Amino acid sequence: MLKINNLHVKLEEEDKVILKGLTLHVPAGEVHAIMGPNGSGKSTLSYVLSGKGGYTVTAGSATLEGADLLEMEPEHRAAAGLFLAFQYPVEIPGVGNMTFLRTAVNAQRKTRGEPEMSAGEFLKVVRDKAKTLKIDAEMMKRPVNVGFSGGEKKRNEILQMAMLEPKMCILDETDSGLDVDAMKLVSDGVNALRAPGRSFLVITHYQRLLDHIKPDVVHIMADGRIIRTGGPELALEVEQNGYADILAQVQ
Template sequence: MLNINNLHVQLEEEDKQILKGVNLTVEPGKVHAIMGPNGSGKSTLSYVLSGKGGYEVTEGSATLDGQDLLEQEAEERAAAGLFLAFQYPVEIPGVGNMTFLRTAVNAQRKARGEDELSAAEFLKEVRAQAKSLKIDAEMLKRPVNVGFSGGEKKRNEILQMAMLQPKMCILDETDSGLDVDAMKLVAEGVNALRSENRGFLVITHYQRLLDHIKPDVVHIMANGRIVKTGGPELALEVENNGYADILAEVE
């Protein structure tokens, strides 16, 4: 589904190489985790895939179901089924969470040539999804992420994911800033969305999230490359021994 081939990326503003040849394939129905020390390029990978500005791809490719992602605008990638759950969800003052969600859902439907959801249909859907994520009606009315707690912000990301029904979900450090209970709630939300047609790329610094979202494949990223790939046991190895051993091993 998601194919990343020899991806090289540098910053637009300065001559600094961040990704130095990433190769990765995520199959439908699979959950891949990327772990790695700070500064290894994990978040950059998620930003480049979802179309954030400020990066320059110097080599390599990334496709979703055969479509070249890197040529598309961010919104085209979204309509094609790519979703990024942000590490730091952005606040948009004055814009109701519900308005934001509805605008997003309908923008994607329009881009795909589908009919827009009516207010009633949308409302029914969003209420059902919010309930399962324990998001109360008050939070839907508040401005997007403004004054949300860390847990609320991340649950809001998962709510957006649930409403947009993407094919390929990237979760960027979704566990950061969450206590155990909040993390469980978010993980449950993600697990509920697991299906045989949907791929996940879970970026995390710590193993603990992977106790709740069980990965099929674990990659270790360091210095702009994937240096080791293995099963769930690889995450435990990191947990027990830290990254130092693995990094020493590959160098």
């Protein structure tokens, strides 16, 4: 599904290199987790994959089902099936949440040459999905993320993911700012979307989230590279001993 090979990335404005030869393969249907200390480049990876400006790729490649992601505009990456659940979802005053979601769903369909969803059909589906995420009608009417609590913003991200039905979902610290109940709700939302044709890359600091969203593979990232890859037990090891031991072993 997602293949990243030897990816090197620096900041556009300054000579700071952030990703230094990152290689990662996420096969279809699998859930991979990336853990790592602050500043290891986890969020940069999610931004570079989704096409945010401000970064320069100096070497390497990233493909989604064989298509070169790095050559595409952000909207085409989304239409190709890539989804980033933002660590800090953006507030957009003046744009209604429902309008935004419907515009996004139909824009992707149009790009892919599929028929647009009718207003009635859309409303029915969105109500259904919002209900399971405990998002009420009032939240759908409000401007995108404006006045939403931390938990509401993250639930709204998962609702977008459920509506857009992407193939490759990147969750950037979706657990940050969530209480125990909210984390359960969000995790249930993610787990409901697990499917053979859909992959996940879960970026997190804590093992906690991985108790709810069980990964197939865990990667440890440090200084712009994947330094270790293992099974779910690797997350437990980090939780118990911190990153120091692993970093020491590598060096």
